[in-house]
Amino acid sequence: MITLSDIIGDTDRRWPRVEVTQDVWEFARTQLAERKWDLIAHWGEPGAVHLALREHGSGTTGILSLDASRGSFPSLGRDCLPARRLERAISDVVGLVPDEAPDTRPWLDHGRWTVRHPQGTPEQPAGPQRYEFLPVEGESLHQIPVGPVHAGIIEPGHFRFTCSGETVVRLEARLGYVHKGIEALIAGAPLEHAAKLAARTSGDTTVAYSTAFALAVETACAAEVPARALYLRAIMLELERIANHFGDVGAICNDAAFSLMLANCGVVREQVLRAAHAAFGHRLMMDRVIPGGVATDLAPTGQREIEKLLKKIRKAFPAIVALYEDTASLQDRTVRTGMLRHDLAMEFGAGGFIGRASGRSFDTRKVLPWAPYDTLSFETPLLQRGDVDARIRIRIAEIEQSCALLRQLLDTLPSGPILSEVVPRAAEGTAMVEGFRGDIFVWLRVNGDGSLARCHLRDPSWFQWPLLEAAIDGNIVADFPLCNKSFNCSYSGHDL
Amino acid sequence: MRKLLLKSIFGGPLTERAPAADKRALAELAEKVQATARRRLGRSLSIRQVDAGSCNGCELEIHALNNAFYDLERFGFHFVASPRHADVLLVTGPVTANMREALERTYAATPDPKWVVAVGGCALDGGLFAGSHGVVGGVSAVVPVDLHIPGCPPSPQDLLAGLLALMKRRLPRSRAAKPEDSGAR
Numbered sequence: 001m002i003t004l005s006d007i008i009g010d011t012d013r014r015w016p017r018v019e020v021t022q023d024v025w026e027f028a029r030t031q032l033a034e035r036k037w038d039l040i041a042h043w044g045e046p047g048a049v050h051l052a053l054r055e056h057g058s059g060t061t062g063i064l065s066l067d068a069s070r071g072s073f074p075s076l077g078r079d080c081l082p083a084r085r086l087e088r089a090i091s092d093v094v095g096l097v098p099d100e101a102p103d104t105r106p107w108l109d110h111g112r113w114t115v116r117h118p119q120g121t122p123e124q125p126a127g128p129q130r131y132e133f134l135p136v137e138g139e140s141l142h143q144i145p146v147g148p149v150h151a152g153i154i155e156p157g158h159f160r161f162t163c164s165g166e167t168v169v170r171l172e173a174r175l176g177y178v179h180k181g182i183e184a185l186i187a188g189a190p191l192e193h194a195a196k197l198a199a200r201t202s203g204d205t206t207v208a209y210s211t212a213f214a215l216a217v218e219t220a221c222a223a224e225v226p227a228r229a230l231y232l233r234a235i236m237l238e239l240e241r242i243a244n245h246f247g248d249v250g251a252i253c254n255d256a257a258f259s260l261m262l263a264n265c266g267v268v269r270e271q272v273l274r275a276a277h278a279a280f281g282h283r284l285m286m287d288r289v290i291p292g293g294v295a296t297d298l299a300p301t302g303q304r305e306i307e308k309l310l311k312k313i314r315k316a317f318p319a320i321v322a323l324y325e326d327t328a329s330l331q332d333r334t335v336r337t338g339m340l341r342h343d344l345a346m347e348f349g350a351g352g353f354i355g356r357a358s359g360r361s362f363d364t365r366k367v368l369p370w371a372p373y374d375t376l377s378f379e380t381p382l383l384q385r386g387d388v389d390a391r392i393r394i395r396i397a398e399i400e401q402s403c404a405l406l407r408q409l410l411d412t413l414p415s416g417p418i419l420s421e422v423v424p425r426a427a428e429g430t431a432m433v434e435g436f437r438g439d440i441f442v443w444l445r446v447n448g449d450g451s452l453a454r455c456h457l458r459d460p461s462w463f464q465w466p467l468l469e470a471a472i473d474g475n476i477v478a479d480f481p482l483c484n485k486s487f488n489c490s491y492s493g494h495d496l
Numbered sequence: 497m498r499k500l501l502l503k504s505i506f507g508g509p510l511t512e513r514a515p516a517a518d519k520r521a522l523a524e525l526a527e528k529v530q531a532t533a534r535r536r537l538g539r540s541l542s543i544r545q546v547d548a549g550s551c552n553g554c555e556l557e558i559h560a561l562n563n564a565f566y567d568l569e570r571f572g573f574h575f576v577a578s579p580r581h582a583d584v585l586l587v588t589g590p591v592t593a594n595m596r597e598a599l600e601r602t603y604a605a606t607p608d609p610k611w612v613v614a615v616g617g618c619a620l621d622g623g624l625f626a627g628s629h630g631v632v633g634g635v636s637a638v639v640p641v642d643l644h645i646p647g648c649p650p651s652p653q654d655l656l657a658g659l660l661a662l663m664k665r666r667l668p669r670s671r672a673a674k675p676e677d678s679g680a681r
Contacts, residue, residue, distance in 0.1 A: 149598050153559055179592055
């Protein structure tokens with residue numbers, strides 16, 4: 001029995017990267033198909049494809065790289081569903097072709113970019129092509145096209161519903177509308193500029209992206225980060241989680257026409273953002289986490305502001321939870337709606353509240369902890385039913401945990417410097433961080449002059465968007481907003 | 497629920513006083529006013545928000561305008577679900593190549609008179625994303641822009657000040673729709 005550690009060899013690095021032969025690559029495909037290994041990320045660069053993996057049981061992690069200088073690589077998507085869209089993206093941005101891939105349609109490239117294969121050998125664009133949605137056959141089916149411009153204040157994406165009466169029999173999403181070319185812009189950019197771009201991969205989870213990017217750079221350059229900076233990062237990350245979860249709980253209930261919840265949650269969310277502004281000088285705490293530490297120290301009144309916030313939450317939260325618990329008409333909409341099966345959550349390695357509401361307990365803070373999470377005590381809530389209700393309840397439980405984490409962090413906040421120098425060296429770094437939505441994976445290669453050679457940012461949404469299509473199956477069209485909001489996948493983080 | 501409702505009746509409003517209309521925005525608008533085409537706006541403005549490629553940071557703060565602290569609707573602004581119902585397009589993000597056509601169509605579907613407010617640093621000139629293979633540029637590269645609200649992202653206060661500036665000034669009738677509103681599209 002060959003294990004992942006047999007392939008990557010002895011190492012004390014968390015994400016060692018090894019070049020492998022085609023045979024090993026095929027072996028990895030069988031392990032993914034048998035669900036012995038989880039697909040963490042899959043990306044390409046000219047002449048090579050990379051595959052980040054995690055082995056069940058042992059928890060070994062590592063990256064396999066396969067030479068692809070002939071312009072193609074063996075498709076994993078044949079047996080591994082979560083790899084399919086990643087392969088289509090590799091094909092779009094790098095131009096490497098997955099051999100025998102089951103789905104060869106473009107994904108991020110709509111034929112409108114100034115070049116094809118921007119991260120490979122650039123070619124003239126072919127121009128917009130008609131996008132073929134998967135065929136749907138059956139009597140009396142009708143289609144509803146929605147987007148990319150939606151009715152609410154949300155990001156753009158296209159949803160193609162095929163319905164039988166009121167019931168959705170298939171949903172197919174088409175994404176890529178907000179592709180900004182972040183990875184291509186980062187390639188060649190100086191460190192400081194690259195950090196700003198990474199921070200804007202998905203604005204709602206900017207602290208998590210900045211943290212993951214910073215950790216990857218620090219691993220590459222072997223930089224030591226002051227303890228106080230690590231704590232301040234965690235404080236920001238938990239504030240971000242609380243703000244988003246309150247926003248989500250309110251918005252989900254609002255999509256069930258229960259606006260009272262949105263009004264109450266919206267007030268708390270605003271209070272969190274104001275505390276963040278008072279403590280760190282920016283409501284979303286953008287660009288506060290940088291390689292080497294943090295850009296701004298906690299304001300003199302910052303600690304008191306966050307403590308005041310925690311008091312406010314402690315006062316307001318029970319009433320909000322009770323409002324949800326006591327409103328049967330609301331639960332009538334959320335319970336048993338948008339059910340995501342446990343096996344699908346496992347197969348796709350769904351992170352965050354989506355996985356945890358369907359019995360997948362993965363939490364990067366627990367499984368692959370980074371400082372200071374290795375010394376903090378908290379629980380990862382877990383539910384099995386996988387419906388909208390479970391995704392609300394996971395968020396509620398996570399808010400409680402994050403508040404407890406904030407108290408611990410504030411109580412034990414070390415003093416001292418907040419930033420250390422990052423001396424660039426030509427090396428690679430990898431990091432994974434638990435954002436509010438799930439695990440964010442970052443791999444990058446730094447040049448000796450301090451610029452970035454390459455960077456790959458994998459949003460948790462890559463493994464969550466396809467599951468939304470499964471969860472909506474058999475629900476009525478009118479419940480789509482409810483299901484979609486309970487998933488709250490990132491368009492920008494996915495489209496990059 | 498009763499407790500929460502009673503609290504909101506007797507607890508007093510959270511809503512805060514409005515900021516003064518943004519002076520810079522007012523000056524920017526004043527330049528645009530043409531004596532021949534002055535037209536007083538009505539008391540209410542319908543806003544259609546369009547994300548043309550943003551990182552979603554601007555959307556979060558636009559959402560916040562509806563919370564109890566800012567309560568945008570008290571000024572007669574409200575967000576509508578279709579460009580057909582809108583007076584103002586509130587556009588965020590650098591315009592991506594993949595969203596360009598959708599933005600053009602949304603603009604064409606908005607009846608005259610109409611105004612375009614570009615929100616955030618990216619919406620001005622593409623911001624950090626300018627020059628990318630996937631980005632066309634700022635909003636004005638695709639549709640005519642009447643007002644720009646800077647910030648990354650602009651705070652709800654900034655947004656409110658900018659929108660109030662739009663409301664307070666006499667505005668020129670927007671240029672003829674370009675591309676032409678195709679109506680039945």
